[in-house]
Amino acid sequence: MEIVNANKNDLPFIYKLFEEAIAFQKANNYIGWLNYDKIFLQKDVENLLLYKVVDNENILGIFSICLSDELIWRDKEKADAIYIHRIVLNRQFTGEKIFKHILNWAIAFAAKKQLSFVRMDTWAANKKLIDYYKSYGFQFVEDYTTADTEDLPIQHRNLNVALLQLHVDSSWKTEFHAIIKVAGEKK
Numbered sequence: 762m763e764i765v766n767a768n769k770n771d772l773p774f775i776y777k778l779f780e781e782a783i784a785f786q787k788a789n790n791y792i793g794w795l796n797y798d799k800i801f802l803q804k805d806v807e808n809l810l811l812y813k814v815v816d817n818e819n820i821l822g823i824f825s826i827c828l829s830d831e832l833i834w835r836d837k838e839k840a841d842a843i844y845i846h847r848i849v850l851n852r853q854f855t856g857e858k859i860f861k862h863i864l865n866w867a868i869a870f871a872a873k874k875q876l877s878f879v880r881m882d883t884w885a886a887n888k889k890l891i892d893y894y895k896s897y898g899f900q901f902v903e904d905y906t907t908a909d910t911e912d913l914p915i916q917h918r919n920l921n922v923a924l925l926q927l928h929v930d931s932s933w934k935t936e937f938h939a940i941i942k943v944a945g946e947k948k
Contacts (some may be wrong), residue, residue, distance in 0.1 A: 771813060791887070797915070827846065828876075844881065864879065864927075879927040902924040
């Protein structure tokens with residue numbers, strides 16, 4: 762299993778993953794997305810911020826990252842974190858612990874870039890999902906309602922989210938420093 766940048770040829774499949782995730786959330790009465798923003802996804806691909814988890818040419822999941830998130834983290838934004846956004850897993854690979862691979866990659870990325878945190882947000886009303894992320898070591902920071910601004914993807918506007926962070930300590934920085942090739946860097 763590896764994590765690599767998604768490309769524009771992946772976009773139709775990525776859209777399908779979002780549509781399947783929304784249908785799954787609705788069918789199971791889960792709190793989740795009502796829609797998704799194709800333009801933001803296209804920009805994430807162009808800016809090398811959208812990644813895919815692949816195994817034997819199968820896309821197991823996707824996620825986006827950013828290194829600054831003032832709109833959601835406000836005064837807590839100190840250029841010391843990698844932010845994971847828009848995680849979507851391929852339902853065909855349920856049970857593969859894909860999030861664990863995403864998190865290990867994010868920790869390695871943070872270590873290599875000398876960042877102190879891996880941060881993310883999720884629906885504040887989804888206690889089950891918050892507890893899932895806490896089981897991986899994330900700490901709850903606060904609930905926050907996002908602004909209704911075009912600077913955010915459609916699905917993130919005016920949304921009550923729980924802010925979560927995982928501190929990347931010095932032992933992790935040593936352990937993970939050599940495992941990752943950051944996009945755009947040569948080995």
